Amino acid sequence: AQKVTQTQTSISVMEKTTVTMDCVYETQDSSYFLFWYKQTASGEIVFLIRQDSYKKENATVGHYSLNFQKPKSSIGLIITATQIEDSAVYFCAMREGSGGYKVVFGSGTRLLVSP
Amino acid sequence: NAGVIQTPRHKVTGKGQEATLWCEPISGHSAVFWYRQTIVQGLEFLTYFRNQAPIDDSGMPKERFSAQMPNQSHSTLKIQSTQPQDSAVYLCASSPRLGSQDTQYFGPGTRLLVL
Numbered sequence: 001a002q003k004v005t006q007t008q009t010s011i012s013v014m015e016k017t018t019v020t021m022d023c024v025y026e027t028q029d030s031s032y033f034l035f036w037y038k039q040t041a042s043g044e045i046v047f048l049i050r051q052d053s054y055k056k057e058n059a060t061v062g063h064y065s066l067n068f069q070k071p072k073s074s075i076g077l078i079i080t081a082t083q084i085e086d087s088a089v090y091f092c093a094m095r096e097g098s099g100g101y102k103v104v105f106g107s108g109t110r111l112l113v114s115p
Numbered sequence: 116n117a118g119v120i121q122t123p124r125h126k127v128t129g130k131g132q133e134a135t136l137w138c139e140p141i142s143g144h145s146a147v148f149w150y151r152q153t154i155v156q157g158l159e160f161l162t163y164f165r166n167q168a169p170i171d172d173s174g175m176p177k178e179r180f181s182a183q184m185p186n187q188s189h190s191t192l193k194i195q196s197t198q199p200q201d202s203a204v205y206l207c208a209s210s211p212r213l214g215s216q217d218t219q220y221f222g223p224g225t226r227l228l229v230l
Contacts, residue, residue, distance in 0.1 A: 102171050
């Protein structure tokens with residue numbers, strides 16, 4: 001069964017620094033898709049970035065990038081030049097290629113960016 | 116584009132009462148997902164529909180919970196004989212298509228409190 005684990009409960013950083021959030025996953029599938037979502041204080045959940053397992057290049061969108069280490073079943077989210085508004089809870093998620101479109105989420109990492 | 120609409124935003128029910136939660140997906144989106152979010156369990160997948168057809172309800176509790184999508188403009192999640200442990204935020208998400216571009220767009224959620 002698929003499983004996503006985020007061990008960092010919370011992280012605090014200073015504004016304009018770089019932060020990395022960890023995520024490890026378990027799957028028996030050779031094809032799978034990894035996602036990061038952000039939940040703001042208002043409760044809104046927003047898609048940030050995805051990595052398809054067959055792609056070797058790390059995905060990058062704006063100031064978000066991924067560190068995909070397939071042998072370690074790891075997909076870290078890197079936020080560069082953090083801003084106050086990046087403060088939120090970040091969820092890692094996975095969809096298996098053979099599992100339809102069911103998405104399993106990790107427990108989330110709370111990021112606090114201070115001025 | 117109004118985004119995914121969920122009503123009501125808050126609902127309080129007494130133990131044993133029925134609760135019906137509504138979701139209006141983004142117009143033109145072909146897939147609708149339901150999730151439940153609690154502090155203890157985090158974000159849990161419940162079920163999803165594709166082109167109004169139920170595809171995977173593996174996350175739905177076997178009793179008391181049911182979901183329908185009678186037309187492309189709305190889906191409902193019904194909980195019969197609500198129990199205090201059903202208290203959670205219920206989130207609906209829609210996706211424009213299922214495939215390589217299956218990003219999910221989340222609604223604001225319905226906060227259900229069962230007394």
